[in-house]
Amino acid sequence: MTVKSMILMSVATVAMAASAPALAQTEIQWWHALTGANNDVVVKLAEDFNASQKDYKIVPAYKGSYPDTLNAGIAAFRANAAPHILQVFEVGTGTMMSAKGAVKPVFELMKEAGEAFDPKSYLPAITGYYSTAKGDMLSMPFNSSSMVMWYNKDAFKKAGLNPDAPPKTWPEVFEAGKKLKAAGFDKCGFTNAWATWANIEQFGAWHNIPIATKANGLDGFDTVLNFNSPLFLKHWTNLVELQKDKTYDYSGRTNTGEGRFTSGECPIMLTSSAFFGNVRANAKFDWANAPMPYYPEAAGAPQNSIIGGASLWVMGGKSAAEYKGVAKFFTFLSDVDRQVKLHTESGYLPITKAAYEKVKASGFYKDKPYLETPLLELNNKEPTENSRGLRFGSLVQIRDIWSEELEAALNGQKTPKAALDAAVERGNQMLRQFERTASR
Amino acid sequence: MQKNAYFTGLTVPLLLLAPQLVITVLFFYWPASQAVWQSFLLQDAFGTSTEFVWFENYQLLFSDPGYLKAFWNTAIFSSFVCVLSLGLALLFAVMADRQIRGAEIYKTLLIWPYAVAPAVAGVLWLFMFDPSLGMLARGLSNLGIAWNPRLNGNDAMLLVILAATWKQISYNFLFFLAGLQSIPKSVIEAAVIDGARPWRRFWTIVFPLLSPTTFFLLVVNIVYVFFDTFGIIDTVTGGGPSGQTETLVYKVYSDGKGGSNLGGSAAQSVILLIMVIGMTAVQFRFIERKVSY
Numbered sequence: 128m129t130v131k132s133m134i135l136m137s138v139a140t141v142a143m144a145a146s147a148p149a150l151a152q153t154e155i156q157w158w159h160a161l162t163g164a165n166n167d168v169v170v171k172l173a174e175d176f177n178a179s180q181k182d183y184k185i186v187p188a189y190k191g192s193y194p195d196t197l198n199a200g201i202a203a204f205r206a207n208a209a210p211h212i213l214q215v216f217e218v219g220t221g222t223m224m225s226a227k228g229a230v231k232p233v234f235e236l237m238k239e240a241g242e243a244f245d246p247k248s249y250l251p252a253i254t255g256y257y258s259t260a261k262g263d264m265l266s267m268p269f270n271s272s273s274m275v276m277w278y279n280k281d282a283f284k285k286a287g288l289n290p291d292a293p294p295k296t297w298p299e300v301f302e303a304g305k306k307l308k309a310a311g312f313d314k315c316g317f318t319n320a321w322a323t324w325a326n327i328e329q330f331g332a333w334h335n336i337p338i339a340t341k342a343n344g345l346d347g348f349d350t351v352l353n354f355n356s357p358l359f360l361k362h363w364t365n366l367v368e369l370q371k372d373k374t375y376d377y378s379g380r381t382n383t384g385e386g387r388f389t390s391g392e393c394p395i396m397l398t399s400s401a402f403f404g405n406v407r408a409n410a411k412f413d414w415a416n417a418p419m420p421y422y423p424e425a426a427g428a429p430q431n432s433i434i435g436g437a438s439l440w441v442m443g444g445k446s447a448a449e450y451k452g453v454a455k456f457f458t459f460l461s462d463v464d465r466q467v468k469l470h471t472e473s474g475y476l477p478i479t480k481a482a483y484e485k486v487k488a489s490g491f492y493k494d495k496p497y498l499e500t501p502l503l504e505l506n507n508k509e510p511t512e513n514s515r516g517l518r519f520g521s522l523v524q525i526r527d528i529w530s531e532e533l534e535a536a537l538n539g540q541k542t543p544k545a546a547l548d549a550a551v552e553r554g555n556q557m558l559r560q561f562e563r564t565a566s567r
Numbered sequence: 568m569q570k571n572a573y574f575t576g577l578t579v580p581l582l583l584l585a586p587q588l589v590i591t592v593l594f595f596y597w598p599a600s601q602a603v604w605q606s607f608l609l610q611d612a613f614g615t616s617t618e619f620v621w622f623e624n625y626q627l628l629f630s631d632p633g634y635l636k637a638f639w640n641t642a643i644f645s646s647f648v649c650v651l652s653l654g655l656a657l658l659f660a661v662m663a664d665r666q667i668r669g670a671e672i673y674k675t676l677l678i679w680p681y682a683v684a685p686a687v688a689g690v691l692w693l694f695m696f697d698p699s700l701g702m703l704a705r706g707l708s709n710l711g712i713a714w715n716p717r718l719n720g721n722d723a724m725l726l727v728i729l730a731a732t733w734k735q736i737s738y739n740f741l742f743f744l745a746g747l748q749s750i751p752k753s754v755i756e757a758a759v760i761d762g763a764r765p766w767r768r769f770w771t772i773v774f775p776l777l778s779p780t781t782f783f784l785l786v787v788n789i790v791y792v793f794f795d796t797f798g799i800i801d802t803v804t805g806g807g808p809s810g811q812t813e814t815l816v817y818k819v820y821s822d823g824k825g826g827s828n829l830g831g832s833a834a835q836s837v838i839l840l841i842m843v844i845g846m847t848a849v850q851f852r853f854i855e856r857k858v859s860y
Contacts, residue, residue, distance in 0.1 A: 198824060205614050222827060226613035314699075314708075370718075378699075379717055380805060387699045524826030527806070531633075534809035538718040560627070560828075563618065564611040 152184040155452050156210035159187060160196040160437070164404070165270070168473050176459050183452030193437065194523065197222070200442070204229055209442040211453050214269060216437045217256060221520040223440050224265055225348065225565035231441040231450065233457065234263045239447070240454030248479050249461075252431055252505035256516030257438050260346040266438040267457050271476040272401035273432045273501035274321070274329045276300075276420060280413035282394035286310035293417040300395065300420045301365065304374040307394050315376035316369070317395035320385050321435075322377070323529040325397045325419075326362065327354060327550075328433065332514035333419055333504075334358055335430035343517035348562045350519065352554045355547040358425055363536060363543040370537045377537050380530040399435055400501035403474045416497045418504050430514045432504035436475070476502060519554075520561030528553045599840065605833035612827035624834035633810050634818065634835075641814040644728060645792040651732045653784060656739030657777075661769070663740075664747040674744065681737035685795060689802030692730035716804065720811030723804045727812050730799050735791055739784050746780035747773065778858045786850055793843055797821075815839055 159169050166189060173185040190196040193216035200213040215223050223230055237244035246254060246264050257266045280290035286306040294300045304316025319325040331338040336358055344350040369375035376393065378384025388396040389409040397419060406414055421428040441453055459465070466482030469475055471491055477483045483502060486492070492499040508514075519525055529550045536546035574580045606625070609618045628634045663673050680688070695703045698715050707714040716723040750773060758768045774781075797820040800806060806813035806821060813821075819839065823832025 194824070198827075201612050201827065222612050226611055226615050228615055229613040377718055380807065384699065384717075390699065392699055521826055521828065524822065524828060527821065527826075530807065531809045534718060534807055538720070538808060540809060560609070561611075564609055564616055 153448050153452050155185050157185055157187045157212040158190045158210040159214040160193045176456055213440045214437050215440050217435055218522045221518045221522055225520055228443050231443050232265045233267050236441055236450055237454050240451045242454040242458050253434055253478055255510050256434050266440045268478045269439045271434045271436040272399045273434050273504055275400045275416045275500045277388055277396050277416045279394035296423050297420045308374050312394050315393040316374040318376050318378045318393045320382040320398035322380050322533055323526045332433045334425040334428045335513050337513045342512040344519045348565050352551045355551045367536050367543050416500050431507045431510055433516050520565055521557045525554045525557050602833045602836050605829055606837050609830050624830045637813050637815050637818050644814050647728045648731045648792045649788045652735040652739055656736045657743050659740050660743035660747055677740050678737050685798035686802050688734040689730050689799040693803050696726050718808050723812045727800050727803050731796050742780050742784055746777045750776050782858045
């Protein structure tokens with residue numbers, strides 16, 4: 128953060144603190160990381176809630192990117208000026224829940240505020256990520272997405288592939304990649320954004336194999352990574368082999384390579400379902416999406432996918448009146464019609480079962496099947512220990528380590544086996560260090 | 568008139584010094600001491616649990632091969648950036664110092680990049696050299712050059728060096744130009760009359776007279792590559808591929824800000840602080856002797 132923005136922020140904080148007592152309403156600060164059309168969604172939700180009653184006032188504030196917002200929340204907490212609601216991306220979940228006293232679990236909040244709250248009415252694949260092993264919901268799901276395979280139908284036609292029957296398994300994807308390459312897509316047959324999300328996190332869940340012990344960390348911080356197992360090794364070895372002639376071409380750690388799909392360079396790309404808006408706006412070809420591919424030999428595959436996106440965390444140390452307002456707002460958010468509207472207009476996943484059923488019944492997905500793909504993946508099967516989600520402290524750093532090792536394999540510095548082992552070993556070191564700070 | 572003005576008592580001098588002292592203590596000594604203190608702690612992001620661990624953060628760092636590699640990366644990165652940005656800036660300054668038509672326009676154009684923030688500079692270079700988006704990268708691939716900074720460490724390093732150099736040339740250029748213009752014309756003219764050729768004039772007269780400027784810029788540039796370049800690296804490569812462009816300052820930034828590992832990050836900044844103090848001491852002790860003001 129620059130000095131200037133720090134000064135501006137502290138000035139703003141002081142100004143807000145000074146103006147608060149003058150208002151009769153209880154103000155609820157909501158810090159978030161959404162820009163553009165998504166920012167409008169946040170503002171609209173706050174306005175609608177404020178108009179619906181007069182005891183509480185939600186005040187949304189944009190705090191920068193996901194990591195920036197998390198850092199702003201942490202810094203504010205350390206300065207005793209935390210907001211009531213903080214939007215945190217899924218990667219920060221471990222960090223949030225490890226800090227006892229810093230956050231107020233949602234299930235506790237709803238109970239204490241006396242709000243009607245049934246955790247079973249939410250989509251389990253979404254809430255599973257934000258709940259303890261016992262099923263206690265810790266944060267409120269807000270904008271969720273999952274990983275799907277986007278593909279270029281025009282390119283499929285050109286390569287003699289059936290555009291209405293996208294590849295289902297990884298071997299089929301490799302085959303398609305080779306054909307596409309031969310048909311002129313010689314820089315990239317297929318690719319993925321979010322390298323570790325695709326090739327470690329989603330891969331484990333989709334094949335029902337563990338990334339780590341203790342239900343991938345959901346059951347405790349003494350979790351140990353163990354994804355250097357045969358199927359992961361097979362997948363990484365395949366990618367490394369295919370990278371050599373660019374049938375597979377690596378597109379970076381985050382989503383900065385997504386433009387390779389919309390520009391037509393890469394005809395197959397695994398990335399977030401939230402890529403939808405971008406594809407709709409920029410792709411000048413016929414496109415569709417499909418579930419992520421799987422290895423047919425894996426027992427029970429495909430299992431179910433896990434989510435990305437962010438959830439709303441309630442910060443600790445606030446008054447009962449303020450919590451009451453937050454709880455009312457969460458009830459407001461979970462309303463069926465509101466969720467239906469959010470989902471169909473913004474492309475976010477609906478968070479409750481009722482909202483999903485209602486959209487399904489309305490026939491909405493017949494015209495827009497691509498908006499249902501991530502939901503079909505998430506609900507494909509009842510989540511297991513390996514597919515409920517994952518929760519690791521320092522996951523931001525651990526993901527960097529994983530990417531480093533994947534890159535070392537892809538550029539030939541290490542064998543896939545050595546890279547995978549190193550990814551596990553170095554990740555475990557970070558987990559052990561995190562465990563010491565989190566366990567008390 | 569009194570030759571030496573002096574104050575009786577301590578109040579007035581302290582009062583006069585106070586603003587400077589307060590700022591130094593508040594914005595340098597206090598944060599620096601916080602970093603030293605933090606580097607001995609193991610703490611979660613929210614600061615709810617803290618453990619004093621002595622030198623464990625340092626031990627962890629030096630057993631991390633990634634950290635040792637960052638030293639090597641920093642050595643490569645900083646030497647290339649310093650040599651290139653000083654060398655090119657000097658070349659441009661000498662060119663712009665000549666009596667040519669439109670010199671003002673050249674000067675202005677050369678100074679422009681300094682107004683660009685490091686992160687923006689990084690994005691600009693990324694746009695030119697990204698293997699998919701970049702115009703220049705496409706040109707390279709049409710020429711049959713396999714350019715892929717996403718996976719090739721040398722390509723990535725070259726890219727961050729170019730971006731960091733480009734960003735710093737303007738600043739160096741400005742000082743070199745000012746330095747050149749402050750050299751009395753009569754000295755050069757005398758040399759011309761004596762029959763000295765341009766090359767000889769430059770090395771025996773101009774360059775020695777520029778030595779204070781060069782020395783100042785060397786110090787500034789080292790501080791720049793050590794402390795100011797993380798924005799460029801973050802936007803261009805994010806330290807990748809496989810940590811091959813991860814420099815010391817970038818690691819401080821990514822571990823501390825991205826990873827919320829405050830102890831490890833603080834330990835790294837303390838090491839960095841010690842290194843820079845060391846280098847500055849060496850510079851002023853040994854290199855400065857060769858500088859004639």
